[in-house]
Amino acid sequence: MTRLAILGGGQLGRMLALAAIPMGVEICSLDPTGAAPAGAVSELVVGGLDDVVAVARTAAGASVVTYEWEGVPATSTRHLETHGSVVRPSTRALEVSQDRAVEKTTFTALQIPVAPWAAVDARDGLDSALARIGSPAILKTRRGGYDGKGQAIIDSPDAADAAWTDLGPAGELVLEGMVDFERELSIIAVRSVDGEVRSWPLIENQHRGGILRVSRAPALRVTPELQELADGYASAVLHHFDYVGVLTIELFQVGDALIANEMAPRVHNSGHWTIEGAATSQFENHVRAVLGWPLGRTAAIGASAMINCIGHIPEPIDLLGIEGVHVHAYGKSARPGRKVGHVTVTADSVADLEPRLAAALAALPADDG
């Protein structure tokens, strides 16, 4: 039986496993906690992602190793690669996505626009960066930020001190010019071992408090040219890294232009709608890609939306009476700010989707709404 190792056992790993198992694949996951969401559907090794012994134990007997979190230490995947494991996507893609400065440099080298930015390593460097980029701007840690963590908005030069107090101790930072964007989009694409690339339709994302709240797919008002532009950016990154698997790029739309915010070398929260809303889900195609199998169709089925359930586990009985709704709960305990599930709303058309989405939002707890 084909065996796939996944570094990280969160909801992304759980959904990867749920896509892989039907295809006859055996999954072994590594997670620091025994209560990891992937544990319900895979063999679980409990250990640190930086613990090369635990990592090696997870990979033992697996034809391929993949990861569900970009925070996996590159030392772990490189250790596997040097000991003969096939790691997909490669350590190089993982490393680049872990460093905002290198990521932006890579985008620029591939002629993918990014917001004006500067590396900031000292207090006076922040001042000169602010003078060059202007405010408002966002100070971010180069490494380790997610869901709005590790970020501070600098509205005016006066706010620089507070931001520095907050993030300066973190060491390496970047200052990014705030993009006056119309909306946030994401492009999710997958590349096979043979170099074939397929992408899902552009997705429109609404964040709240730095956390993705609602995704709509296909995004409305997307011209063929805009989709092609996004596909081209995704392809450029995928081919650059000889990448195998699913990659996500978060984008800002400004008129006809797309500005890359960041990339994630993995399946992505904004692609959860693909489980019900696309011919092949991001999870199934990631598994197919990393195992060296041909890719599936990425076309959307009608119109879909996805609502993240943050801090409250969704109650199926309250939601499933809304036509077109599917409920996902990750088997996590609820904590404020924690993603514990999501709700997908599907319909044949956008006109049918909107009232269902409104009903689903209304049926979720107030803190979630």
Add this chain to the structure above:
Amino acid sequence: MTRLAILGGGQLGRMLALAAIPMGVEICSLDPTGAAPAGAVSELVVGGLDDVVAVARTAAGASVVTYEWEGVPATSTRHLETHGSVVRPSTRALEVSQDRAVEKTTFTALQIPVAPWAAVDARDGLDSALARIGSPAILKTRRGGYDGKGQAIIDSPDAADAAWTDLGPAGELVLEGMVDFERELSIIAVRSVDGEVRSWPLIENQHRGGILRVSRAPALRVTPELQELADGYASAVLHHFDYVGVLTIELFQVGDALIANEMAPRVHNSGHWTIEGAATSQFENHVRAVLGWPLGRTAAIGASAMINCIGHIPEPIDLLGIEGVHVHAYGKSARPGRKVGHVTVTADSVADLEPRLAAALAALPADDG
């Protein structure tokens, strides 16, 4: 966390678990073998389905008990019911489906046509039944037959002795007139705790050697009247039993009429296409129904076909290059005549489906083709 117990741990239980887990449901399965397909995705109690201690252990802590095989002894489900468990569908529906004679009587009482038939308990009873029904006819065991097992075709009265030698020792039998049908169809429907009924489009089934080989859905050349007729038959059975869950009725089409062959009080092999080919799969809707949750849409998405993989585990790498193909392997070892997986072929239209289906059939091993 909601906990669901499933009696039987075969591929149907595995696919029920794979539909339930994303909704945050915990599954406990009972199966006589430790290598049961459901074991990869659920807590598995290894024990006989007739072992009330094992059955009770499986049901412990579960809000609802369901089953994935109509061979589960009614003594087991009744034991649970008398000890306070909620069993869905009910023991009564299970019992009726286990006895061809009672099943046919029930169909007739609900004005659902069946082939001419007679109970046969003795050798001379077979002669008088043959005289009344004529030949060709099929002698079947009243209980326990599946996939063509426990059946003998009687082409002419001369063949009665051989059929009797074969099946007489089994005890209670029925003789059924052979229906000169145009095609075999199945209707799969689901009923909620509230009595709501939804049905999937009629499915066309092709058998070989008594085993389902290919299902196509929606079946072609189905008039709204024919679908309505099938829906009405399914509804009649569902309401009759105050049934909760998915029910399947196998049908023969003769002109504008539908003749009921048999019913299965469970998700069905001819409904596997619903995983990718319908808005909600039979597995998800069965789980939703038995847990008392609202039902999902049963509309087909484009055109689908399902090929059973019998005796040979499908190789994803050989099949997934065909557009619209999804591969399911049940984690079983291969044996001749054993269902070990299935392949679903999806397309936007029948015109696109047929060449893909032909390609998938050609890509499967010769014994399977």
